[in-house]
Amino acid sequence: MHKVLRPRQGLARLNLGELWSYRELLFFFAWRDILVRYKQTVIGILWAFIRPLVAMVVFTLIFGRLAKLPSNAVPYPVFAFAGLLPWQLFSSAFMEASSSVVGNSQLVSKVYFPRLIIPISATFSALADFLVSAVMLIGLLLWYRVPVSANVLWLIPLTALCMLLAVGGGIWFSALFVRYRDIRHLIPFVMQLGIYLTPVGFSSAIIPERWRLLYSLNPMVGVIEGFRWALFGGQNTIDPRALALSVVIALVMLAVGTVYFRNTERVFADII
Amino acid sequence: MPATLVSARGLGKRYLIGPDAFRMQTLRDRITEVLRGRVRRSDPREFWALRDVSFDLAAGEVLGVIGRNGAGKSTLLKIISEITEPTEGEAHLFGRVASLLEVGVGFHPELSGRENVFLNGAILGMSRQEIRRKFDEIVAFAEVEQFIDTPVKRYSSGMYVRLAFAVAAHLEPDMLIVDEVLAVGDAAFQRKCLGKMENVASHQRAVMVVSHNMATIAQLCQRAIWLDRGRIVHSGPVREVVAAYLAQGAAGADTWSPPSQRDAPIALHAVSIVREGSSDIAGDEAFEVVFDYSVTGPVAPGRLALVISASDGAAIFASASTDHLPALRETWRSGRRRARCRIPGHLLAPGNYFVTISEPTEDGGDIIHDGVLSFTISEQNSLAARDGRRGAVAPLLAWSDEEAP
Numbered sequence A: 001m002h003k004v005l006r007p008r009q010g011l012a013r014l015n016l017g018e019l020w021s022y023r024e025l026l027f028f029f030a031w032r033d034i035l036v037r038y039k040q041t042v043i044g045i046l047w048a049f050i051r052p053l054v055a056m057v058v059f060t061l062i063f064g065r066l067a068k069l070p071s072n073a074v075p076y077p078v079f080a081f082a083g084l085l086p087w088q089l090f091s092s093a094f095m096e097a098s099s100s101v102v103g104n105s106q107l108v109s110k111v112y113f114p115r116l117i118i119p120i121s122a123t124f125s126a127l128a129d130f131l132v133s134a135v136m137l138i139g140l141l142l143w144y145r146v147p148v149s150a151n152v153l154w155l156i157p158l159t160a161l162c163m164l165l166a167v168g169g170g171i172w173f174s175a176l177f178v179r180y181r182d183i184r185h186l187i188p189f190v191m192q193l194g195i196y197l198t199p200v201g202f203s204s205a206i207i208p209e210r211w212r213l214l215y216s217l218n219p220m221v222g223v224i225e226g227f228r229w230a231l232f233g234g235q236n237t238i239d240p241r242a243l244a245l246s247v248v249i250a251l252v253m254l255a256v257g258t259v260y261f262r263n264t265e266r267v268f269a270d271i272i
Numbered sequence B: 001m002p003a004t005l006v007s008a009r010g011l012g013k014r015y016l017i018g019p020d021a022f023r024m025q026t027l028r029d030r031i032t033e034v035l036r037g038r039v040r041r042s043d044p045r046e047f048w049a050l051r052d053v054s055f056d057l058a059a060g061e062v063l064g065v066i067g068r069n070g071a072g073k074s075t076l077l078k079i080i081s082e083i084t085e086p087t088e089g090e091a092h093l094f095g096r097v098a099s100l101l102e103v104g105v106g107f108h109p110e111l112s113g114r115e116n117v118f119l120n121g122a123i124l125g126m127s128r129q130e131i132r133r134k135f136d137e138i139v140a141f142a143e144v145e146q147f148i149d150t151p152v153k154r155y156s157s158g159m160y161v162r163l164a165f166a167v168a169a170h171l172e173p174d175m176l177i178v179d180e181v182l183a184v185g186d187a188a189f190q191r192k193c194l195g196k197m198e199n200v201a202s203h204q205r206a207v208m209v210v211s212h213n214m215a216t217i218a219q220l221c222q223r224a225i226w227l228d229r230g231r232i233v234h235s236g237p238v239r240e241v242v243a244a245y246l247a248q249g250a251a252g253a254d255t256w257s258p259p260s261q262r263d264a265p266i267a268l269h270a271v272s273i274v275r276e277g278s279s280d281i282a283g284d285e286a287f288e289v290v291f292d293y294s295v296t297g298p299v300a301p302g303r304l305a306l307v308i309s310a311s312d313g314a315a316i317f318a319s320a321s322t323d324h325l326p327a328l329r330e331t332w333r334s335g336r337r338r339a340r341c342r343i344p345g346h347l348l349a350p351g352n353y354f355v356t357i358s359e360p361t362e363d364g365g366d367i368i369h370d371g372v373l374s375f376t377i378s379e380q381n382s383l384a385a386r387d388g389r390r391g392a393v394a395p396l397l398a399w400s401d402e403e404a405p
Helices: A016-021 A023-037 A046-066 A076-103 A117-122 A124-143 A150-179 A183-197 A209-215 A219-232 A240-271 B027-035 B073-080 B113-123 B128-142 B157-169 B187-202 B214-220 B238-247 B383-387
Strands: A003-005 B004-017 B045-058 B062-066 B088-093 B097-100 B175-179 B206-210 B223-228 B231-237 B266-274 B287-295 B305-310 B315-320 B335-343 B351-360 B366-377
Touching (some): A016 A023, A023 A124, A046 A076, A076 A183, A076 A219, A117 A124, A117 A150, A124 A150, A150 A183, A209 A240, A219 A240, B004 B073, B045 B206, B045 B223, B045 B231, B062 B073, B062 B187, B062 B214, B062 B238, B073 B088, B073 B097, B113 B128, B113 B157, B128 B157, B175 B187, B206 B214, B214 B238, B223 B238, B231 B238
Parallel strands (some): B062 B223, B097 B175
Antiparallel strands (some): B004 B088, B266 B287, B287 B335, B351 B366
């Protein structure tokens, strides 16, 4: 084994081989985050049920009962829940990943390992919460007697797409966060607005046809509409262009994020 | 001819300090900078933490890095550990490096001892199988068997340090890089760790160690590098480098504070050497070692203690705050306190000395801080200087002479 340490010139190489050789650490970090997440909380894992449940009740009251927005012939609570599920996966995975490098600054300044492991592993605890909430969704589907078709299998690639968006964005913003602490204030704010700018509590059918494609530039539009289509079908249609746009945006974010991260990480220890 | 494991040539590390350094940058600064076309950008001041450092490290060798605080020792270790990138020069590494720049990095307080062994081991580069294989050995080395399933936040500081060091001590890298971590833990445990490090070197692996404790360096290393303001001042056989370093008086540390102020009911704030003059201590001059500490809650009985050692690491004598009592430990009085130990003149021979401090813990234990203070006794007014007599001490003893009966 021979390694040369010298000032880096030009763009960094991705070095996936090294990342692969540290894959165990990736799972150790994920395991730590999941283990620690609900330690010393009174109700523990119940939090993973309560958060989407309370959000669902609020959304049902405001959008369903007060604003009387259409829910495409699906009982409103299930309709809202099907939107909340991917949204909460995205927002919590993205937020965890963004703050992960700064949150692990002690490690970054004291031990060497491929830094990309930090934001990637940070998204896993959100995925664990998502799986818990998914169990709740099954309960709701049974309770409201909503039939599902084989299309439900599409949820797997759609969840992967949602994670890809969170990982790509998370990698990028975690590196930005090291340099610009403004990110600390920016992200919660954007996420707060995002839940209303994304069809979580309503259907994108209420957006005028000609604006629909522009609206789909929000990559979560494709994901959430996809979730509803896979679960309910019927009036819940999906625009293939919106979905394609989500995939393209996810890949671009991942590429840009990774390049930015790899080129910034060499100064992490100096500026963190 | 043993294989070379590290070959460093002309390593340098530059930091930018001042208003435009990355450190304080916010998005707003960046935006205004772009808007103004960077015309008003003032040149940030450059600071070379390390410059033109070259050395080789061969298998089986233990290399010491010495120097004052801020001399660039940690920066050098960080470059070799790949934590930060050099600004100039290059280093070739031939083998797996494990670095231990701080004990217990990545320990999570909420996790149990067992969980932390796995997590910390993985962070330091061990595979899960490797950790599983060595798990019992690690736990036995740390002497925490009973508490292995307790969250580490409930550990005493001694247990915490022992467990953290035990994980690191069981790495099997080609090169082990250690920064001042031996400054913690009790004396028996420190000896165990030193033994472990010597063991690493004897297996055709190499160790690079930073320490302020010349006794440790002299005992452990064959070669040393002395850094000052980022440059190598002297390198070569350890005795030669340590002697040069001490002779230059660079080690004259007369005040020391524990690196981490523990939030405990008994806390040591500072230990200092107090004397009349500002230069070396004359042979006939008395001086004091002063301990500032505070007791804010219930604490088990204990004591303050110090050991004076010569520059080769040999202990000259030890003294404890309970020496005048029949018991080894006494009850603490609460409040902010100052304890003094007076060391008389005409005791030590001219030379350089180190003071090892024992810091009491709330559970009645001691944390040993090895060689954290140093002082020099000059030949002025020393009995030893009068006729060049030998000996570690130069006491003025009572003589009498009377007519024999």
